[in-house]
Amino acid sequence: xxxxxxxxxxLLAVGVGVELFCCVGVLVMRDLYDKLHYxxxxxxxxxxxxxxxxxxQESFSQAGIKAILVFLILLVTNPVLSHATARAxxxxxxxxxxxxxxxxxxxxxxxxEGVP
Amino acid sequence: xxxxxxxxxxxxxxxxxxxVVCLRGDACSRLVGLEMAGTVDTLVLVLLAEVYQRAIxxxxxxxxxxxxxxxxxxxxxxxxxxL
Numbered sequence: 001x002x003x004x005x006x007x008x009x010x011l012l013a014v015g016v017g018v019e020l021f022c023c024v025g026v027l028v029m030r031d032l033y034d035k036l037h038y039x040x041x042x043x044x045x046x047x048x049x050x051x052x053x054x055x056x057q058e059s060f061s062q063a064g065i066k067a068i069l070v071f072l073i074l075l076v077t078n079p080v081l082s083h084a085t086a087r088a089x090x091x092x093x094x095x096x097x098x099x100x101x102x103x104x105x106x107x108x109x110x111x112x113e114g115v116p
Numbered sequence: 117x118x119x120x121x122x123x124x125x126x127x128x129x130x131x132x133x134x135x136v137v138c139l140r141g142d143a144c145s146r147l148v149g150l151e152m153a154g155t156v157d158t159l160v161l162v163l164l165a166e167v168y169q170r171a172i173x174x175x176x177x178x179x180x181x182x183x184x185x186x187x188x189x190x191x192x193x194x195x196x197x198x199l
Contacts, residue, residue: 005119012123019156020130026152027133035137035148042155050123050159054166066174067162070181074155077185081151084189088196089144 008053015049018042032089036082043078047071124163130156143199147191154184 001009018041025038047070054067090097134156137149158181165173 009119012119015159016123016126019127019159023130023133023152023156026137026149032142032145032148035145039148039152039155042152047155047159050162054162057166062171063166063174066171066178070158070162070174070177073178073181073185074158077181078151078155081185081188081192084192084196085144085147085151088147088192091196092144 004056007056011049011053011056015046015053018046018049022046033086036086039078039082043074047074120163120167124160124167127156127160127163143195147188147195150191151184151188154180154188158184 022038022042026035029035029038051067051071055064058064058067087097131153134149134153138146138153140146158177161177161180162174165171165177
């Protein structure tokens with residue numbers, strides 16, 4: 001096996017392993033907000049490893065550049081998508097997505113401590 | 117070349133947990149399963165384009181990455197506002 005083949009095999013193993021781990025994590029986690037965390041490594045580490053495998057195999061040809069393009073699209077769009085999903089869940093839960101009103105702490109009266 | 121075939125078939129197996137997530141839970145959890153399935157599908161198309169040695173097939177992966185983002189945004193917006 002050539003060194004290039006070994007590098008491709010390692011990158012593919014890492015990418016596919018991370019993807020499968022994230023799929024199982026999405027299945028296992030109980031809450032929606034916990035599930036959403038598992039979409040992040042799938043689009044950063046997993047897609048980076050697979051795009052890197054294609055680039056190692058093909059160098060910067062048309063295929064390699066398009067694989068990098070796929071990686072960049074996934075990298076940019078996934079945070080937007082998970083933010084929108086979490087916001088939708090919170091709106092369905094509470095009716096709005098602003099933070100809950102903070103409970104005001106009882107204020108100490110300043111006049112007692114000695115006015116300068 | 118066979119390692120690409122093995123990787124794409126192994127990655128296809130990752131669609132099963134996503135399908136299970138899509139089939140149970142409340143609506144937003146199902147949406148998370150759909151987004152995950154879109155990511156996995158995009159990467160499977162990248163691997164299959166490498167298997168078939170056609171550079172033009174990578175365009176399918178690019179199109180699916182863009183369209184799954186658009187679809188997820190539409191679903192999220194509808195769940196937030198209208199449903």
